[in-house]
Amino acid sequence: MKIGSFTIDPPVLLAPMAGVSEQPFRVLALEMGAGLATTELISSSGIFYQNRRTKQYMTFDRGKERPYSMQLFGGDPKVMAAAARAAMEHGADIVDINMGCPVKKVTGTGAGSALSCDPPRAAAIIEAMRAATDDRVPITVKIRAGWDDKSINCVEMAKTLEGAGCAALALHARTRAAGYSGQANWSLIASIKQAVKMPIIGNGDVLTFEDSQRMFQETGCDAVMIGRGALGNPWIFESTRAGKTLPPPTPEQRLALIRRHHTMHIAFHESLDDEESRRLLRTPPALMATKTFRQHLVWYSRGLVGGKEFRKAVLTLEDPNAVVDHLERFFSAAAVSAPEEAEGVNYQQAFG
Numbered sequence: 001m002k003i004g005s006f007t008i009d010p011p012v013l014l015a016p017m018a019g020v021s022e023q024p025f026r027v028l029a030l031e032m033g034a035g036l037a038t039t040e041l042i043s044s045s046g047i048f049y050q051n052r053r054t055k056q057y058m059t060f061d062r063g064k065e066r067p068y069s070m071q072l073f074g075g076d077p078k079v080m081a082a083a084a085r086a087a088m089e090h091g092a093d094i095v096d097i098n099m100g101c102p103v104k105k106v107t108g109t110g111a112g113s114a115l116s117c118d119p120p121r122a123a124a125i126i127e128a129m130r131a132a133t134d135d136r137v138p139i140t141v142k143i144r145a146g147w148d149d150k151s152i153n154c155v156e157m158a159k160t161l162e163g164a165g166c167a168a169l170a171l172h173a174r175t176r177a178a179g180y181s182g183q184a185n186w187s188l189i190a191s192i193k194q195a196v197k198m199p200i201i202g203n204g205d206v207l208t209f210e211d212s213q214r215m216f217q218e219t220g221c222d223a224v225m226i227g228r229g230a231l232g233n234p235w236i237f238e239s240t241r242a243g244k245t246l247p248p249p250t251p252e253q254r255l256a257l258i259r260r261h262h263t264m265h266i267a268f269h270e271s272l273d274d275e276e277s278r279r280l281l282r283t284p285p286a287l288m289a290t291k292t293f294r295q296h297l298v299w300y301s302r303g304l305v306g307g308k309e310f311r312k313a314v315l316t317l318e319d320p321n322a323v324v325d326h327l328e329r330f331f332s333a334a335a336v337s338a339p340e341e342a343e344g345v346n347y348q349q350a351f352g
Protein backbone atom coordinates (compact mmCIF):
# COMPACT_ATOMS: atom_id res chain seq x y z
CA MET A 1 0.00 0.00 0.00
CA LYS A 2 1.19 3.51 -0.80
CA ILE A 3 0.56 6.54 1.40
CA GLY A 4 1.81 9.47 -0.63
CA SER A 5 5.32 8.45 -1.68
CA PHE A 6 5.71 5.91 1.16
CA THR A 7 5.27 2.21 0.58
CA ILE A 8 3.75 0.53 3.62
CA ASP A 9 5.10 -2.99 3.59
CA PRO A 10 3.79 -5.28 4.97
CA PRO A 11 0.35 -3.65 4.72
CA VAL A 12 -0.46 -4.44 8.34
CA LEU A 13 -0.54 -1.54 10.81
CA LEU A 14 -0.47 -1.14 14.55
CA ALA A 15 -3.57 0.88 15.51
CA PRO A 16 -3.17 4.16 17.33
CA MET A 17 -4.02 3.43 20.96
CA ALA A 18 -3.97 6.04 23.71
CA GLY A 19 -1.66 5.05 26.56
CA VAL A 20 -0.35 2.10 24.53
CA SER A 21 1.04 3.26 21.18
CA GLU A 22 3.95 5.18 22.61
CA GLN A 23 7.46 5.04 21.26
CA PRO A 24 8.68 1.75 22.83
CA PHE A 25 5.60 -0.25 21.83
CA ARG A 26 5.56 1.24 18.33
CA VAL A 27 9.23 0.34 17.80
CA LEU A 28 8.59 -3.18 19.06
CA ALA A 29 5.61 -3.59 16.71
CA LEU A 30 7.68 -2.34 13.75
CA GLU A 31 10.53 -4.71 14.60
CA MET A 32 8.09 -7.61 14.82
CA GLY A 33 6.68 -6.86 11.38
CA ALA A 34 4.13 -4.05 11.44
CA GLY A 35 4.39 -1.86 8.34
CA LEU A 36 3.39 1.36 10.15
CA ALA A 37 2.69 2.35 13.74
CA THR A 38 0.87 5.65 14.26
CA THR A 39 1.08 7.62 17.50
CA GLU A 40 -1.86 7.84 19.84
CA LEU A 41 -4.15 10.84 19.41
CA ILE A 42 -2.47 14.15 20.16
CA SER A 43 -4.36 17.36 20.85
CA SER A 44 -3.94 19.92 18.06
CA SER A 45 -4.09 22.76 20.55
CA GLY A 46 -1.77 20.95 22.99
CA ILE A 47 1.01 20.95 20.41
CA PHE A 48 1.51 24.70 20.83
CA TYR A 49 1.94 24.46 24.56
CA GLN A 50 4.30 21.51 24.17
CA ASN A 51 3.44 20.44 27.68
CA ARG A 52 5.01 17.43 29.32
CA ARG A 53 2.35 14.98 28.09
CA THR A 54 2.37 16.24 24.52
CA LYS A 55 6.15 15.93 24.49
CA GLN A 56 5.78 12.31 25.60
CA TYR A 57 3.27 11.57 22.83
CA MET A 58 5.34 13.27 20.12
CA THR A 59 8.70 11.71 20.96
CA PHE A 60 9.76 9.11 18.40
CA ASP A 61 12.75 7.08 17.34
CA ARG A 62 14.10 9.04 14.39
CA GLY A 63 16.07 6.09 13.08
CA LYS A 64 13.58 3.26 13.43
CA GLU A 65 10.22 4.93 12.98
CA ARG A 66 10.14 5.75 9.29
CA PRO A 67 7.76 6.73 7.97
CA TYR A 68 6.58 8.37 11.19
CA SER A 69 2.84 8.98 11.38
CA MET A 70 1.42 11.35 13.99
CA GLN A 71 -2.28 11.34 14.84
CA LEU A 72 -3.88 14.70 15.66
CA PHE A 73 -7.34 15.52 16.91
CA GLY A 74 -9.22 18.78 16.85
CA GLY A 75 -12.29 20.36 15.35
CA ASP A 76 -11.02 23.74 14.21
CA PRO A 77 -9.49 23.83 10.71
CA LYS A 78 -7.17 26.73 11.60
CA VAL A 79 -5.80 25.06 14.71
CA MET A 80 -5.48 21.73 12.93
CA ALA A 81 -3.62 23.43 10.07
CA ALA A 82 -1.09 25.00 12.41
CA ALA A 83 -0.73 21.70 14.28
CA ALA A 84 -0.07 19.83 11.02
CA ARG A 85 2.67 22.31 10.20
CA ALA A 86 4.17 21.85 13.68
CA ALA A 87 3.95 18.06 13.29
CA MET A 88 5.79 18.24 9.98
CA GLU A 89 8.47 20.48 11.45
CA HIS A 90 8.81 18.03 14.34
CA GLY A 91 9.59 15.28 11.81
CA ALA A 92 6.26 13.64 10.95
CA ASP A 93 6.25 12.01 7.52
CA ILE A 94 2.48 11.42 7.60
CA VAL A 95 -0.19 13.27 9.58
CA ASP A 96 -3.29 11.30 10.54
CA ILE A 97 -6.55 12.86 11.72
CA ASN A 98 -8.64 11.21 14.42
CA MET A 99 -12.26 11.39 13.30
CA GLY A 100 -13.34 8.34 15.27
CA CYS A 101 -12.83 9.09 18.94
CA PRO A 102 -16.11 8.51 20.83
CA VAL A 103 -15.07 10.10 24.14
CA LYS A 104 -17.28 13.04 25.16
CA LYS A 105 -14.36 15.26 26.14
CA VAL A 106 -13.21 15.07 22.51
CA THR A 107 -16.53 14.97 20.63
CA GLY A 108 -17.81 17.85 22.79
CA THR A 109 -15.26 20.13 21.11
CA GLY A 110 -16.38 19.07 17.63
CA ALA A 111 -13.43 16.70 17.21
CA GLY A 112 -13.12 12.90 16.86
CA SER A 113 -16.29 11.15 15.76
CA ALA A 114 -18.28 14.41 15.99
CA LEU A 115 -16.72 15.20 12.61
CA SER A 116 -18.74 12.38 11.06
CA CYS A 117 -21.78 14.60 11.70
CA ASP A 118 -20.18 17.46 9.77
CA PRO A 119 -18.47 16.19 6.59
CA PRO A 120 -17.93 19.71 5.14
CA ARG A 121 -15.92 20.72 8.25
CA ALA A 122 -14.00 17.44 8.07
CA ALA A 123 -13.09 18.30 4.46
CA ALA A 124 -12.17 21.87 5.44
CA ILE A 125 -9.77 20.47 8.05
CA ILE A 126 -7.94 18.37 5.45
CA GLU A 127 -7.77 21.26 3.00
CA ALA A 128 -6.40 23.61 5.65
CA MET A 129 -3.81 21.05 6.74
CA ARG A 130 -2.69 20.43 3.18
CA ALA A 131 -2.28 24.14 2.57
CA ALA A 132 -0.35 24.64 5.82
CA THR A 133 2.08 21.86 4.92
CA ASP A 134 2.33 22.77 1.21
CA ASP A 135 1.28 19.18 0.47
CA ARG A 136 4.65 17.99 1.69
CA VAL A 137 3.17 15.36 4.04
CA PRO A 138 0.27 13.07 3.15
CA ILE A 139 -2.80 13.61 5.32
CA THR A 140 -4.65 10.43 6.31
CA VAL A 141 -7.85 9.99 8.33
CA LYS A 142 -9.29 7.38 10.68
CA ILE A 143 -13.06 7.27 10.99
CA ARG A 144 -15.83 5.14 12.44
CA ALA A 145 -18.88 3.85 10.56
CA GLY A 146 -20.92 6.86 11.65
CA TRP A 147 -22.39 8.43 14.76
CA ASP A 148 -24.98 5.73 15.47
CA ASP A 149 -26.99 3.05 13.67
CA LYS A 150 -29.34 5.64 12.23
CA SER A 151 -26.55 7.72 10.74
CA ILE A 152 -24.05 5.35 9.17
CA ASN A 153 -22.38 7.64 6.64
CA CYS A 154 -18.85 6.30 6.22
CA VAL A 155 -19.19 5.89 2.45
CA GLU A 156 -20.32 9.51 2.07
CA MET A 157 -17.53 10.59 4.44
CA ALA A 158 -14.96 8.64 2.42
CA LYS A 159 -16.02 10.36 -0.81
CA THR A 160 -15.96 13.79 0.82
CA LEU A 161 -12.55 13.20 2.43
CA GLU A 162 -11.11 11.87 -0.82
CA GLY A 163 -12.39 14.97 -2.59
CA ALA A 164 -10.51 17.10 -0.07
CA GLY A 165 -7.26 15.25 -0.77
CA CYS A 166 -7.14 12.56 1.92
CA ALA A 167 -4.23 10.21 1.07
CA ALA A 168 -5.55 7.06 2.79
CA LEU A 169 -8.49 6.22 5.04
CA ALA A 170 -8.79 3.80 7.95
CA LEU A 171 -12.25 2.62 8.96
CA HIS A 172 -12.99 1.19 12.40
CA ALA A 173 -16.16 -0.50 11.27
CA ARG A 174 -18.31 0.35 14.30
CA THR A 175 -20.42 3.40 15.08
CA ARG A 176 -19.52 5.84 17.83
CA ALA A 177 -22.59 4.66 19.74
CA ALA A 178 -21.42 1.02 19.56
CA GLY A 179 -18.16 1.85 21.36
CA TYR A 180 -16.40 -1.51 21.37
CA SER A 181 -19.50 -3.69 21.64
CA GLY A 182 -20.84 -6.15 19.11
CA GLN A 183 -18.93 -7.05 15.99
CA ALA A 184 -17.29 -4.69 13.54
CA ASN A 185 -19.29 -4.59 10.30
CA TRP A 186 -16.64 -5.45 7.72
CA SER A 187 -19.12 -5.10 4.84
CA LEU A 188 -18.79 -1.33 5.32
CA ILE A 189 -15.05 -1.60 4.62
CA ALA A 190 -15.91 -3.38 1.36
CA SER A 191 -18.46 -0.68 0.45
CA ILE A 192 -15.93 2.11 1.02
CA LYS A 193 -13.28 0.26 -0.97
CA GLN A 194 -15.63 0.14 -3.95
CA ALA A 195 -16.68 3.77 -3.63
CA VAL A 196 -13.26 5.51 -3.67
CA LYS A 197 -9.78 5.20 -5.21
CA MET A 198 -7.60 6.12 -2.20
CA PRO A 199 -6.09 3.23 -0.17
CA ILE A 200 -8.45 1.81 2.46
CA ILE A 201 -7.26 0.41 5.77
CA GLY A 202 -9.68 -2.04 7.40
CA ASN A 203 -9.94 -2.08 11.19
CA GLY A 204 -11.95 -3.88 13.83
CA ASP A 205 -11.75 -7.28 15.49
CA VAL A 206 -8.60 -8.64 13.83
CA LEU A 207 -7.19 -10.83 16.59
CA THR A 208 -5.25 -13.45 14.60
CA PHE A 209 -3.37 -13.87 11.33
CA GLU A 210 -6.42 -15.75 9.97
CA ASP A 211 -8.66 -12.79 10.79
CA SER A 212 -6.34 -10.49 8.84
CA GLN A 213 -6.51 -12.79 5.81
CA ARG A 214 -10.27 -12.93 6.06
CA MET A 215 -10.48 -9.14 6.24
CA PHE A 216 -8.33 -8.76 3.09
CA GLN A 217 -10.43 -11.36 1.25
CA GLU A 218 -13.88 -10.24 2.37
CA THR A 219 -13.38 -6.49 1.98
CA GLY A 220 -10.67 -6.01 -0.67
CA CYS A 221 -9.00 -3.50 1.68
CA ASP A 222 -5.44 -2.36 0.94
CA ALA A 223 -4.17 -2.79 4.50
CA VAL A 224 -5.32 -4.15 7.83
CA MET A 225 -4.95 -2.32 11.16
CA ILE A 226 -4.64 -4.25 14.43
CA GLY A 227 -5.35 -2.78 17.86
CA ARG A 228 -6.44 -5.01 20.74
CA GLY A 229 -5.09 -8.09 18.96
CA ALA A 230 -1.58 -6.70 19.52
CA LEU A 231 -1.98 -6.00 23.24
CA GLY A 232 0.38 -8.39 24.99
CA ASN A 233 0.78 -10.02 21.59
CA PRO A 234 3.19 -8.15 19.30
CA TRP A 235 4.00 -11.63 17.90
CA ILE A 236 0.86 -11.23 15.76
CA PHE A 237 2.98 -9.05 13.44
CA GLU A 238 5.51 -11.86 12.99
CA SER A 239 2.71 -14.06 11.67
CA THR A 240 1.24 -11.39 9.41
CA ARG A 241 4.74 -10.66 8.03
CA ALA A 242 5.43 -14.37 7.49
CA GLY A 243 2.04 -14.85 5.82
CA LYS A 244 1.16 -17.77 8.09
CA THR A 245 0.33 -18.51 11.70
CA LEU A 246 3.62 -19.05 13.47
CA PRO A 247 3.81 -21.21 16.60
CA PRO A 248 3.34 -19.21 19.81
CA PRO A 249 6.57 -17.92 21.38
CA THR A 250 8.46 -20.28 23.64
CA PRO A 251 8.74 -19.16 27.29
CA GLU A 252 12.34 -18.03 26.53
CA GLN A 253 11.26 -15.97 23.54
CA ARG A 254 8.35 -14.49 25.48
CA LEU A 255 10.55 -13.56 28.41
CA ALA A 256 13.22 -12.03 26.16
CA LEU A 257 10.69 -9.79 24.44
CA ILE A 258 8.96 -8.68 27.65
CA ARG A 259 12.32 -7.97 29.25
CA ARG A 260 13.31 -5.84 26.27
CA HIS A 261 9.98 -4.03 26.22
CA HIS A 262 10.35 -3.27 29.92
CA THR A 263 13.89 -1.96 29.46
CA MET A 264 12.79 0.22 26.51
CA HIS A 265 9.80 1.48 28.46
CA ILE A 266 11.86 2.51 31.50
CA ALA A 267 14.53 4.11 29.29
CA PHE A 268 11.85 6.03 27.38
CA HIS A 269 10.35 7.53 30.52
CA GLU A 270 13.78 8.33 31.92
CA SER A 271 14.69 10.09 28.67
CA LEU A 272 11.75 12.45 29.18
CA ASP A 273 12.91 13.42 32.65
CA ASP A 274 13.68 17.09 33.06
CA GLU A 275 12.96 19.84 35.54
CA GLU A 276 9.53 20.55 34.11
CA SER A 277 8.55 16.87 34.31
CA ARG A 278 9.61 16.65 37.90
CA ARG A 279 7.66 19.77 38.78
CA LEU A 280 4.52 18.74 36.91
CA LEU A 281 4.37 15.02 37.44
CA ARG A 282 5.74 14.79 40.95
CA THR A 283 6.39 11.17 40.19
CA PRO A 284 9.93 9.98 39.54
CA PRO A 285 10.28 8.65 35.96
CA ALA A 286 11.12 5.09 37.06
CA LEU A 287 7.95 4.92 39.14
CA MET A 288 5.90 6.44 36.35
CA ALA A 289 7.33 3.86 33.93
CA THR A 290 6.67 1.03 36.38
CA LYS A 291 3.06 2.08 36.81
CA THR A 292 2.39 2.52 33.11
CA PHE A 293 4.04 -0.82 32.26
CA ARG A 294 1.59 -2.71 34.48
CA GLN A 295 -1.08 -2.84 31.80
CA HIS A 296 1.39 -4.53 29.44
CA LEU A 297 2.21 -7.13 32.09
CA VAL A 298 -1.51 -7.78 32.51
CA TRP A 299 -1.84 -8.37 28.78
CA TYR A 300 1.35 -10.44 28.45
CA SER A 301 0.23 -12.74 31.26
CA ARG A 302 -3.23 -13.31 29.84
CA GLY A 303 -3.89 -16.97 29.14
CA LEU A 304 -0.85 -18.23 31.05
CA VAL A 305 -1.02 -20.65 33.98
CA GLY A 306 -0.74 -18.72 37.23
CA GLY A 307 -1.40 -15.40 35.47
CA LYS A 308 -3.95 -14.25 38.01
CA GLU A 309 -1.54 -14.59 40.95
CA PHE A 310 1.24 -12.96 38.95
CA ARG A 311 -0.96 -9.95 38.16
CA LYS A 312 -2.06 -9.59 41.75
CA ALA A 313 1.55 -9.51 42.89
CA VAL A 314 2.95 -7.28 40.19
CA LEU A 315 0.20 -4.65 40.31
CA THR A 316 1.41 -3.42 43.66
CA LEU A 317 5.15 -3.28 42.89
CA GLU A 318 6.79 0.11 42.56
CA ASP A 319 10.45 -0.78 42.19
CA PRO A 320 11.49 -1.61 38.60
CA ASN A 321 14.04 -4.16 39.84
CA ALA A 322 11.36 -5.99 41.81
CA VAL A 323 9.20 -6.02 38.67
CA VAL A 324 12.08 -7.56 36.71
CA ASP A 325 12.56 -10.25 39.40
CA HIS A 326 8.87 -11.11 39.28
CA LEU A 327 8.54 -11.14 35.53
CA GLU A 328 11.69 -13.24 35.07
CA ARG A 329 10.45 -15.81 37.56
CA PHE A 330 6.98 -15.94 36.06
CA PHE A 331 7.57 -15.75 32.30
CA SER A 332 10.60 -18.07 32.24
CA ALA A 333 8.35 -20.96 33.22
CA ALA A 334 4.89 -19.79 32.18
CA ALA A 335 2.83 -22.33 30.27
CA VAL A 336 -0.18 -21.52 28.13
CA SER A 337 -3.58 -22.26 29.66
CA ALA A 338 -7.17 -21.88 28.52
CA PRO A 339 -8.08 -18.42 27.20
CA GLU A 340 -9.15 -15.96 29.89
CA GLU A 341 -11.35 -12.93 29.89
CA ALA A 342 -9.77 -9.74 28.59
CA GLU A 343 -8.62 -7.58 31.47
CA GLY A 344 -6.99 -4.28 32.12
CA VAL A 345 -8.65 -1.93 29.64
CA ASN A 346 -11.98 -0.24 29.81
CA TYR A 347 -12.53 -0.16 26.05
CA GLN A 348 -15.53 2.15 26.44
CA GLN A 349 -13.04 4.80 27.51
CA ALA A 350 -10.74 4.16 24.59
CA PHE A 351 -10.07 6.89 22.10
CA GLY A 352 -11.13 5.68 18.66
Ligand SMILES: Cc1cc2nc3c(=O)[nH]c(=O)nc-3n(C[C@H](O)[C@H](O)[C@H](O)COP(=O)(O)O)c2cc1C
Pocket residue numbers: 015016017018019020039040041071098100101142172203204205206225226227228229345347350351352
Ligand atom coordinates in the same frame (compact mmCIF):
# COMPACT_ATOMS: atom_id res chain seq x y z
C1 LIG B 1 -6.78 1.37 24.69
C2 LIG B 1 -7.21 1.90 23.36
C3 LIG B 1 -6.86 3.19 23.00
C4 LIG B 1 -7.25 3.70 21.75
N1 LIG B 1 -6.82 4.94 21.38
C5 LIG B 1 -7.04 5.38 20.10
C6 LIG B 1 -6.44 6.58 19.62
O1 LIG B 1 -5.69 7.27 20.33
N2 LIG B 1 -6.72 6.96 18.34
C7 LIG B 1 -7.52 6.21 17.51
O2 LIG B 1 -7.73 6.59 16.36
N3 LIG B 1 -8.08 5.07 17.95
C8 LIG B 1 -7.84 4.62 19.19
N4 LIG B 1 -8.34 3.41 19.60
C9 LIG B 1 -9.12 2.60 18.65
C10 LIG B 1 -8.21 1.64 17.89
O3 LIG B 1 -7.28 2.34 17.11
C11 LIG B 1 -9.04 0.70 17.00
O4 LIG B 1 -9.74 1.48 16.07
C12 LIG B 1 -10.02 -0.14 17.77
O5 LIG B 1 -9.44 -0.71 18.92
C13 LIG B 1 -10.60 -1.27 16.90
O6 LIG B 1 -9.59 -2.11 16.44
P1 LIG B 1 -9.28 -3.55 17.14
O7 LIG B 1 -10.56 -4.35 17.08
O8 LIG B 1 -8.18 -4.14 16.31
O9 LIG B 1 -8.88 -3.28 18.54
C14 LIG B 1 -8.02 2.91 20.85
C15 LIG B 1 -8.38 1.62 21.25
C16 LIG B 1 -7.99 1.10 22.46
C17 LIG B 1 -8.38 -0.30 22.83
